[in-house]
Every structure is written in structure tokens, then in C-alpha cells.
Amino acid sequence: MKIFSSLAYPELSLREVVKRVDRFGFNGLELRVSDDGKHLKPELPISREALETLLSVKISDLAGYTRFSGRFTSPLRIQFMY
Secondary structure, eight states, X not given: OOEEEGGXXXXXXXXXXXHHHHHXXXXXXXXXXXXXXXXXXXXXXXXXXXXXHHTTSOXXXXXXXXXXXXXXXXXXXXOOOO
């Protein structure tokens, strides 16, 4: 199964991402969830517009964001301690 990831195109709207899944011949979508005004908001209920847009594509999984912070992190670099 070929899966399209919306993480690769942060500049696209949800509608544009779904169009690319079909245009490029993918079988499903790894959907980015973000409260940036362009993608699916991480809240319920899902807006009618988003739901209607997503009806034409299979969702394989949801991908979110994580901001790491703490003593060993910075905005540009993450250091892993072993």
C-alpha cells in the first residue's frame, strides 16, 4: 500500500493534500493534525468541511507534533542521552 504523508507538504491545505493523494495514485493518507488553520484541527467534533474533504480518501494514521523542551533540548537541536 502506498501512503501519502501530509507532513511532506506543510504549506498545503487539507483539501489540496487530499487532491494530491488521488492525483499521485496513493492508496491512503497519513494525516497531519495541527491547529494551524490549514490542516485538521485536533478537536471534536470535526468540522463539516473537513469531514466532507476526508470522505474521498482512506486515512492510514494521524500524525501530530511534539515540542521537546527541558535541560537537554533547544529549539534547533535535540540531544539524546544514553
